Amino acid sequence: MSLTVRCRFQRRGRGSFLLDADLTVPGTGVTTLWGPSGCGKTTLLRCIAGLEDQVDGRIQLAGKVWLDTDAGIDVPPHRRTLGCVFQDGLLFPHLDVRANLLFGRRRRNPPAGEEDVERAVRLLGLDGMLDRLPDTLSGGERQRVALGRALLARPDLLLLDEPLASVDAAAREDLYPFIAAVARREDIPILHVTHDRREAAALADHLVLMSGGRIAAAGPLDAMAADLDGPWAQGPDPVAVIDGRISDRDQAFHLNRLEFSGGCLWLPGPALAAGAKQRVLIAARDVSLSLDEPRVTSILNVLPAVVTGVRDRNESQVLVGLAAGDTSLLAVVTRRSAANLDLEPGRRLQAQVKSAALV
Amino acid sequence: MIHPDDLIALGVTLKLAGISTLVLLLVGTPLAWWLATSRRPWQPMIDTVVALPLVLPPTVLGFYLLIFLGPNGPGGKLAEAAGQRPLAFTFAGLVFGSVVYSLPFVVQPLRDAFAGIRPGLLEAASTLGAGPRDRFFAIALPLSRRGYLTAATLGFAHTLGEFGVVLMIGGNIPGRTRVLSIALFDHVETLQYGRAHALAAGLLVLSFLLLLGVRLINRRGPEVRP
Numbered sequence: 316m317s318l319t320v321r322c323r324f325q326r327r328g329r330g331s332f333l334l335d336a337d338l339t340v341p342g343t344g345v346t347t348l349w350g351p352s353g354c355g356k357t358t359l360l361r362c363i364a365g366l367e368d369q370v371d372g373r374i375q376l377a378g379k380v381w382l383d384t385d386a387g388i389d390v391p392p393h394r395r396t397l398g399c400v401f402q403d404g405l406l407f408p409h410l411d412v413r414a415n416l417l418f419g420r421r422r423r424n425p426p427a428g429e430e431d432v433e434r435a436v437r438l439l440g441l442d443g444m445l446d447r448l449p450d451t452l453s454g455g456e457r458q459r460v461a462l463g464r465a466l467l468a469r470p471d472l473l474l475l476d477e478p479l480a481s482v483d484a485a486a487r488e489d490l491y492p493f494i495a496a497v498a499r500r501e502d503i504p505i506l507h508v509t510h511d512r513r514e515a516a517a518l519a520d521h522l523v524l525m526s527g528g529r530i531a532a533a534g535p536l537d538a539m540a541a542d543l544d545g546p547w548a549q550g551p552d553p554v555a556v557i558d559g560r561i562s563d564r565d566q567a568f569h570l571n572r573l574e575f576s577g578g579c580l581w582l583p584g585p586a587l588a589a590g591a592k593q594r595v596l597i598a599a600r601d602v603s604l605s606l607d608e609p610r611v612t613s614i615l616n617v618l619p620a621v622v623t624g625v626r627d628r629n630e631s632q633v634l635v636g637l638a639a640g641d642t643s644l645l646a647v648v649t650r651r652s653a654a655n656l657d658l659e660p661g662r663r664l665q666a667q668v669k670s671a672a673l674v
Numbered sequence: 675m676i677h678p679d680d681l682i683a684l685g686v687t688l689k690l691a692g693i694s695t696l697v698l699l700l701v702g703t704p705l706a707w708w709l710a711t712s713r714r715p716w717q718p719m720i721d722t723v724v725a726l727p728l729v730l731p732p733t734v735l736g737f738y739l740l741i742f743l744g745p746n747g748p749g750g751k752l753a754e755a756a757g758q759r760p761l762a763f764t765f766a767g768l769v770f771g772s773v774v775y776s777l778p779f780v781v782q783p784l785r786d787a788f789a790g791i792r793p794g795l796l797e798a799a800s801t802l803g804a805g806p807r808d809r810f811f812a813i814a815l816p817l818s819r820r821g822y823l824t825a826a827t828l829g830f831a832h833t834l835g836e837f838g839v840v841l842m843i844g845g846n847i848p849g850r851t852r853v854l855s856i857a858l859f860d861h862v863e864t865l866q867y868g869r870a871h872a873l874a875a876g877l878l879v880l881s882f883l884l885l886l887g888v889r890l891i892n893r894r895g896p897e898v899r900p
Binding site: 364365366391392393394395396397398399401403405407408409418419422423464465468474 | 792794795797798799800801802803804805808812813816817
C-alpha cells in the first residue's frame, strides 16, 4: 500500500510559494517529512489530503488514484480514504469525545467495527473521557482523541501534521508511545510532518528532508541521521538512533538491558517487557571517547567502536562518526581531544555513553 | 383592554412576522453561507445589496415593491402567467415585502456566525468522509446556533414594527393586511388615543422583551468556539 506523490502547487498572492515534490512513501511504518518552517511540508500534506485546490500532478495510494491532472481525476477530500491529525487537534467543539471519535466511523462504508472502537479507546487510553467536551481536555488528551477519530475512519493512510506542536514538552514525551503503538498495530502507512528533530527521531522509520518546496533527500532514519554531511548531523544537536530489544532486567538497580546489533546498553527506568522493541536516542554531546577501556568510571555504557569520519563543527569542536557493529553513533568532542586521540577513519576506540533517552 | 379589531390586527402581525422569519431563515441560510465563504469579485456587491434595507427609507422599498408586484410589474406578470392574482395588496405580498425589508437583520448575523467557524473544522470533517452538505449540517449549523437565535429574533422583531413597506404594498384590509403599526396609525388619525396607547405599549414591551432575550442568550458563556 505504498503512496506515490508527484505534485506541483503554486500558492499565489501574499506569501507566494511553489511546491514541487516527488515522493514515495513506503507501505508500512512512519515516514517523517522533516524540514524548517515554511519549507512546504504541511502544504504537501494538504495536497495529498485534497485540501488544496488546483494541484497539478499525480497522487496514488496502492491501486487508488486520488489525483491525476492529465486524466482529469481529482478526488475530493471526503472520498480519499485517509485520516488526518492536525496541529491543534481540531476536535469538533460541540460534540463530546465519543461523538468526535465516531464522526468518521459513521461516514465510511463499511464502518469500523465495535471491537475497533474498543481497541482504539484502549490503545489511546480514552476510557475515562468519553462523555467530556473537547474544551475540558488537556492538549495531550485532545491529540489522543484526534488520533482515535482519524483511526476509526478506517484510513488507508494516516497523515499527522505537526501532531505534537501544540502540546507542552512533558505531554509530548507521553504521546510518543501512543503514536508509536498506532504505527506498530495498524497496518497502514503513516506520513508525519514535523520541524522538531527529536519528534522525528522518536517516530520516524523513514526520513524525508524538505527545503524550499522540494524534497532534498530521503532514506531510512538511521542512515540519514548518521550521514555526517547531511543536514541532520550538521544541525544544532545531532542525535543517533538505535533500535533494539529489551533482553534483561537488573531488578536491584532498576536497569533494563537493551540489545542491538552493536552491543548492549543498560538503561535506567521502570521494568520493560523482555523482548519488547525499543528505540533509544543518543545525543552526540553525551558520547565521550577513550582509547582504552576505562577501568573505573561512573559511566555504565561503554561500546567498542570504529571511527568512520570526522568533520569540523566550529572553531573548537568536531563531529565524529562511529560504527558500533552495524549501528552508527555520533560524538561531539573538542578539537584538542580529537588531536590527542589522533582521530581518523578506521581508528578503534571506546565510546562512553553518558545517557540515552528512551522513546 | 384591547379592542377585538386590534386583536385581529395583532393576529395578522404575528402571522406575518412568523412566516416571514421562517422564509428569511430558509432563504437567508444559503445566502449568508455564500457571503461568508465566497471570494468572488462581486461578493461585496451582493453583501451591500443585502444591507440596503438597513438605510433605505421603507417607503422607497415599498414603492419599488409595489411597482414590482403590481399588475404591470414583472412580479405581477409572473403571477398572472401562473394563473394567480398579483401579490400587491395581499398577505403573500406582505410576506414578500417583509422578507426583503428584514433581510439584513437575518442574513448578517448568520453570515457572521458562519464566518466565525474555524475553516480547519470543516476541513477536518471532510477528511473524515463528510461531503459539503454533511459538513454544513453536522458542523456549521450546530456551531451557528446562537447566530440563528439572534437572526430569528431580530427578523421577527423587525417585521413586527414594519410600517412603511406595509402601507405601500399591503394597504389596510382588516383581517388580511392590516397590521398593528397601521392600526396604531389609524387610531391616532381618528383620535382614539386609548386604543393607540394599548397597541403602542404592547409593541414596546414585546420588542424590549425580544431584544432582551437576544442579549441574555448571547451573554450566556462564550460561543462554543475553540
